[in-house]
Amino acid sequence: MVNFIRSIVLQTSHCKFHIQNKFCPNYSLFVFQPTFKRNFCTNMVAFNRTTLEEVIKKRFFFAPSFQIYGGVAGLYDYGPPGCALQANILDLWRRHFVLEEDMLEMDGSIMTPATVLKTSGHVDKFTDWMVNDTKNGDIFRADHLVETVLETRLNEDQQARSAELEGTIVVASKDKKKKNKIKAVKLDENTKAEYENILAKIDNFTGTELGEIIDKYTIKNPETGNDLSKPVEFNLMFESNIGPTGQLKGYLRPETAQGQFLNFKRFLEFNNDKMPFASASIGRSFRNEISPRSGLLRVREFTMAEIEHYVDPNNKDHPRFDEVKDIKLHLLPQNIQVEGKTNPIEISIGEAVEKKIVDNQTLGYFLARIHLFLIKLGIKNERLRFRQHMPNEMAHYACDCWDAEIQSSYGWIECVGCADRSAYDLTVHSNRTKEKLVVRENLSEPLVYEKTVLEINKKVFGPKLRQNAKTVEDYLLRLDEEQLEALKKALEVGNGKTTVPGTDGKEYEVFSEFFNIERQTITEYVREYIPNVIEPSFGIGRILYSLIEHVFWVREDDEQRAVLSFPPLVSPFKCLLVPLSNNPAFSDLVRDLSARLRKLSIAIKVDDSSNSIGRRYSRNDELGTPFAITIDFQSVNDNTVTLRERDTTKQIREKVDTILQVLKNLTEEEITWDEVMTKYPIFIQQEIDS
């Protein structure tokens, strides 16, 4: 077998928005040998996104929504192969996670009352920084704009350097509107290093910092050259009203997670109070992105698949960690990023957890399981890495967070986030609603300890504070031990009198006879705790698009035919059924075979058009259909058919019963085509292509 090598120019980190073939210093020439079950003699032409986009459009994988009305940025419709592909990805996801791990699945409401998202922090903090052109009002997401402008300058610097020219030279692109030539300026070493440093940390800046960068490096609207406003925060949630009165404010959910947290009590009960366990949900989420772009990678409505794994904060070991500990992952931990490097280390997850690169076993377990899932889909291992969030990138409550990033022609893109969210979500919802979202564990040995406790003297407290009693009591009941000690001290200093705020924010006078604050010995027979949550969160559209790029290639032959080499499990259609021509002699066999294939749950496509066989095969190669059954005149006589494999274009010829059995095994990935080829003689070496 002649192995093929596909040379491809790919972007590394932070080159997300470059036009294909535009030179970029961060691009690296990436030569790799696809490991995906392809073992055939053919060559590929270099990747070209425009060719892929044509296939996506022509075969209607997905397309802009409402296009004949002009379309709306960030909204997409999926066509037949796109829908089938998404359904297969989700089916695999459910089998890989939900069924394999006995997760408790739910389907929650999309419309969410504002109070829920206020409590979760989304109303105040689910924002991006936005700047606008001070003259024409053009809007940009501030971090994306800084990124694009600095990368462009680095590109031009690289061009100037490679041309070995100093000072100003005229080499770069043309400003099409003004027909002016732009000067590519070689940057001084300090500025170059500063740009690279900013780009390495682009996800981590505050609005003020982005504003300072924009001022310091004189960043303007690239189209007009106009000044930009200071960055302002923009909330990404779509706001709505629930009901006809308009009084109940709501939002389209930006994630499925909150619905899962609110059902925690029910899940725990359903699970017979056993810990640890996970809930899971698949559904649409909505984010009003400032500038949607890069096709499916940044949209305003998308399918998420999220898992919330609830774990004891004192023991984050995972019972099945041993099963995954030897799996090697490409990790990009914080310390490597701090050095401005983008090359990941390859390390087993067992070692990564042992060395505390990854915080705990449960988080490590999920990183490994995410890796296995993505590889099973057809994502290339050499284009998959896990990047740890920098401390200022992580939510304040999270103790560790890793993104599964997949490399495509848009750069390294986060496709799955995996965070240890500690007890944050359950705590805030519990505080807000007074519903206890806790686990109770019977202790084999009672727990005895000293604690400062507050006991309210109801006989005095209520009558003295009257209508204010509730707000003061609510405040007092929230105090922790340290705050109770401070209150006790304040009463002592004030000779038995002090003031405290109520939950309404007003100050109230309280006296020592209202309550007792004292150290007590507590004996507990039940341990009560709020579980921590490890959350793997999958963006299905991003995974779907990245997968399409990873399996896309073009045969290096005269016709330069495109192929999508989806693994059989996820391919939209599994088998093409193609009669040699539309001769009526084939009709019965086509009908009979279609029925038998459907009965075997093999998704088929019948193509009895008058196009040549070669054309019909290549149409299905573009759809990623891995196999084709061809019916010819011999079939009518001896009940044999040929089975063609998409990537090798090789065929075998056997009796229908044998072919159906082989096909069933192939589509369920129980055998490989290589194995089939060793078992059955190859029928036709060359593609019939006339």
Ligand SMILES: Nc1ncnc2c1ncn2[C@@H]1O[C@H](COP(=O)(O)OP(=O)(O)OP(=O)(O)O)[C@@H](O)[C@H]1O
């Ligand atoms: N606008 C979007 N379009 C498509 N998928 C998205 C979008 N925003 C998030 N996702 C997907 O949802 C997953 C989980 O969402 P999460 O909140 O962690 O993303 P995020 O950190 O906000 O993403 P980004 O930083 O790229 O905006 C992401 O890993 C991604 O796959």
